[in-house]
Amino acid sequence: MPPTLVLIRHAQALHNVNEKYHLPDPNLSGTGLKQCLELREHLKTALKDLDVGLIVVSPMRRTIQTAILSLDWLMDAGVPVVASALWQENSAKPCDTGSPIAELEEEFxxxxxxxxxxVYPDKTSPAGAVYAFNRKAIVGRAQRALGELRGRDEKAVVVVSHSGFMRQGMTGCWFFNADYRVFEFEGEGLGLRQWEATRKGGLGKSFEERVVVGEGIPEEDKVPVGA
Incomplete structure (x- = not known):
C-alpha cells in the first residue's frame, strides 16, 4: 500500500515579510520560528497514529529549518531526513533559488x-530545464516527486515544501505558512485524495478554495531564457 503523505509548507521566512524576493535562500523569520513551535506541538498529537518512516525536505534553508524545529521529535525517534530537489519552489527568483549543496551539508x-x-540549484540553463519556471516542467516535476514516494515502503511520509509548488504543481490547495494537509494516493496512479480533516489545513489556517493544477504558471514557450 502506498504511504500516506503529510505535506507541510515551510514557516514564514524573511522573504515573506514585505515581499523581499531579492533575498537569496532566506532563513525563517522570528514569526516563522514561533510558527514551528506551534506546528510541532500540534503534529505530536495529530500524527501520533501515523507510522512516519521518512521526512523529505526541499533543499532550501527555510524548509530544512522548519523540519528541524517542527519534526525533531520524529528525528529523535530515528526517522531519517532526506533532501530532494524535486520539492523546491517554482520560480528562479533569488528567494526561490537554493544554496550550493556543499554549504548546506556543512550547515545541516x-x-x-x-x-x-x-544540477541543483540551477533552474535556468539547459541542464536545469527540469526545474525551469514553466508549466510543463513544474507539473512534470510534481508527478516525478509523487512517483518517487508512491513506491516507497514507509506507511507515512512527511514532506516539507513550498506553497506555490504544492498548490500549482500538485494539489490545487492553498497552504498557509507552517500549515499542512494529509493525502492518500487514490487508485493505481498518482492522484491524491485529501483527508477531510485537513480541507482548511491541519491547523485550520489555509484557504479552503482550490485552483486548477498548472494555473498561474507560464507556458513553456512564453518563458524567456534566464527568467
Whole structure:
C-alpha cells in the first residue's frame, strides 16, 4: 500500500515579510520560528497514529529549518531526513533559488543530501530545464516527486515544501505558512485524495478554495531564457 503523505509548507521566512524576493535562500523569520513551535506541538498529537518512516525536505534553508524545529521529535525517534530537489519552489527568483549543496551539508549535517540532483540549484540553463519556471516542467516535476514516494515502503511520509509548488504543481490547495494537509494516493496512479480533516489545513489556517493544477504558471514557450 502506498504511504500516506503529510505535506507541510515551510514557516514564514524573511522573504515573506514585505515581499523581499531579492533575498537569496532566506532563513525563517522570528514569526516563522514561533510558527514551528506551534506546528510541532500540534503534529505530536495529530500524527501520533501515523507510522512516519521518512521526512523529505526541499533543499532550501527555510524548509530544512522548519523540519528541524517542527519534526525533531520524529528525528529523535530515528526517522531519517532526506533532501530532494524535486520539492523546491517554482520560480528562479533569488528567494526561490537554493544554496550550493556543499554549504548546506556543512550547515545541516543531520540531513541526507544524497538524493539531490547534481544540477541543483540551477533552474535556468539547459541542464536545469527540469526545474525551469514553466508549466510543463513544474507539473512534470510534481508527478516525478509523487512517483518517487508512491513506491516507497514507509506507511507515512512527511514532506516539507513550498506553497506555490504544492498548490500549482500538485494539489490545487492553498497552504498557509507552517500549515499542512494529509493525502492518500487514490487508485493505481498518482492522484491524491485529501483527508477531510485537513480541507482548511491541519491547523485550520489555509484557504479552503482550490485552483486548477498548472494555473498561474507560464507556458513553456512564453518563458524567456534566464527568467
Amino acid at each position: 549535517p543531520m540531513v541526507d543530501f544524497s538524493w539531490v540532483d547534481a
